[in-house]
Amino acid sequence: MPMIVKAEQTSAPRTYLDHILEHWHKDEDAEALVQGGYRLTRGEARRRLFALGHALRGQGLAPGDGVGLFLANRVDSVLVQLAVHLIGCRVVFLPPEPGPGELAALVEQSRARAVVTDPLFAERAADAAGRSVHAPTLLSLGPCAQPCTDLLALAAACPAERPDGVPAPAADEAVTVLYTGGTLGRPKLAAHSHRLYDTLVDLAEDAPCDSRPTVFPTMDPDTDRVLVSTLLTHGSGHLTSVQALVTGSALVVLPEFEAGAALAVLREERITATMFVPPMLYALLDHPECTAGALPALRRIVVGGAACSPSRMQQTVEVFGPVLSQGYGQSEALGIAAFGAEELASQAPRRPELWRSCGRAISDTEIEIRAEDSTAALPAGRVGEVCVRGETVMLGYYEDPERTAAALHDGWLRTGDLGYLDADGYLYLVDRAKDIIVTGSTSDNVYSRVLEDFLLTLPGVRNAAALGVPDEEYGEAVQVFLATAEDADVDPGAVGAAVTAELGELYTPRKTVLLDRLPTTKVGKVDKKALRAAWVG
Incomplete structure (x- = not known):
């Protein structure tokens, strides 16, 4: 480990800033931060x-x-x-x-x-x-x-x-x-607390191995260049920038995401690693200049922030090679599970179901699946709420003891996400608890993630969202929104028939809305609130 120069030594424990400054005191003429010119x-x-x-x-x-x-x-x-x-x-x-x-x-x-x-x-x-x-x-x-x-x-x-x-x-x-x-x-x-940053430093410095999944490989401060394209004031952009800087990598900032501009920066700045939320990744893949071999320097794309379609993940690997990692977290727990590119590339060919997984628990983190209002862990394969304990979990909601008490119990965070663990500890998310569509004569659960993943496998569909809309007979009915390719001829009736054939009548959409694009939030996720406000009466 390189020594900190004398001017930077303090009696206090080293922070993530000390790690950054170690690099910024060496080779002072090397690039550290870039935004255009x-x-x-x-x-x-x-x-x-x-x-x-x-x-x-x-x-x-x-x-x-x-x-x-x-x-x-x-x-x-x-x-x-x-x-x-x-x-x-x-x-x-x-x-x-x-x-x-x-x-x-x-x-x-x-x-x-x-x-x-x-x-x-x-x-x-x-x-x-x-x-x-x-x-x-x-x-x-x-x-x-x-x-x-x-x-x-x-x-x-x-x-x-x-x-x-x-x-x-x-x-x-x-x-x-x-x-x-x-x-x-x-x-x-x-x-x-600072424990979050201590964990990020540990993950950045430790070489990846089977027992400690990581989304970024070991970084080389002399050659690696990281692009941050999600908002710096959101967890994804903050983590991307901190992980780059503590390794001494050059950080390139993209002011606003647009697929063509992002491709140009990735190419011209010789970016080696970046992070996208799924709609950003989809837009990049759909750009006409996004072809195999177009980004020879790129060796890692991390996808996170929302559920990613398995078919789109496979498309990413087909275009860019085995560079795709996946990370799962939320503002309350900025790191929960990860799936490194090497692990995904080696495991998925013989276990294709892993394309739907968001990986295994990161270092010093525990994951349990629990039923509602229960502290007992469910067995492998059973769907329940994802609960997590570890150093990346928040202290609580600031100045809000009531909601903190509802979310945290004995150090365990109830994430509000629904999923299951397989026998090997791989986590599969099926929905946000609030996004479940409860419908049918027996009030069964329709998991929007499952439906959206299938819709993205249909020809001409570039992005998809599923919502539950009020229904007098069943309480809720399924409505889907599809962003279609410009020259695609997508038939809503055929979409419904395909859903029924693959997932069953419970998942059959009552209505299918075709759009040029789906609205997104500032961080790039599909904005279901905007869809509901504009299209659901």
């Missing part, structure tokens, strides 16, 4: 990080204070997040999808003393801060029309040396808070 070397990134830390401190922020980050995908967003942790403050990610009332409640409940906003979001940030009783300081990453202090201008006048006097975080101290939904005025904020 904006490129920072390791030395430049380190000095800019330190200056941002001093600038934040200059606004009266002290260790333990919360700092809301309402940011777009850009290099300075990565550095600001690191700077907040550098001075011992709590990162509060403010994603762009909440409405004004929810965003204001998020700022208030998180007790953010300051909010750092991208100029693009400044008007919304000012509105949210203005509604907060705590009246947080409003800072912007550059000049903007709102009454914000320009944090980058402040940093330009600050020292480029590491801020000192930062205490180590306590074991039960929340250092990162992620928005995970909720209701107007009462958002759910998953709070994580």
Whole structure:
């Protein structure tokens, strides 16, 4: 293990930031952060990080204070997040999808003393801060029309040396808070301790082996280049950036996802590893320039954030080779299970059902399948709620003991996902508990994941979503939405017949809606709320 240079030694335990800075003190002219023409070397990134830390401190922020980050995908967003942790403050990610009332409640409940906003979001940030009783300081990453202090201008006048006097975080101290939904005025904020980052460092540094599945292979700081294309203020983008930086890999930031632009960046920046949510991966595969051999440097694509179709996973391997890994987690437990590319490539040919699996429990994590209101584990093959215990599980919902008590029991998190384990410990998800469609004369369960996976095997279908809609006779009926290829002639009647033949009458859709594309959330998942609002009466 390389030694930290003397200027960086502290009496406190090493953090993930120390691992990043070890790399940024070596070979200072190597690229560290890239966004189009904006490129920072390791030395430049380190000095800019330190200056941002001093600038934040200059606004009266002290260790333990919360700092809301309402940011777009850009290099300075990565550095600001690191700077907040550098001075011992709590990162509060403010994603762009909440409405004004929810965003204001998020700022208030998180007790953010300051909010750092991208100029693009400044008007919304000012509105949210203005509604907060705590009246947080409003800072912007550059000049903007709102009454914000320009944090980058402040940093330009600050020292480029590491801020000192930062205490180590306590074991039960929340250092990162992620928005995970909720209701107007009462958002759910998953709070994580430094143990999450310790686990990420361990996973990044340990060579993959059969007993410790991992989505990223051992990274080479001299050659690996990682593209982050999902939102930096969501768990997937945050994990991708941290995993890249702790290994010393160059991190390339994609401001917005568009399949053609993503292909160009993957090719031109010689990207070796990246992460996509399923709709992003599907759009990439459907692009006319996405052909075998088009990305010779690419050796790992991680898919996660939502259920991925087995047929699309196989298509990915056919186009790019054995580069596909899968990860499963949620804001409450950012790492639960993983399926490494090598493991998938070696196992799936003789066990094709593994294409539907999201892998096995990662290091130091336990998974059990439990029935509702039960603490007893169900046997292999039985469907129940996925429960997990380990270092990546949240401390709880921030400032919300009632919902924390409902989700956590003796260290076990009830994920709200339904699935089963096979005899070898591979996890298979069948649905979100809230997405089950209960229908039929005997009120049986239709698992939307099972139906969507099948729909994606039909000719001309590029993406699919299934919803339960009100039905007078059965309570709910199945309705499906299909994004079809431009020249495809998809017959809704034939779709229904194919579903019935493969899955049975219970799964037969009452109605099939054909669309050019399915709406997606800011993080790239299919937006079922938008589908329901637009198409379900």
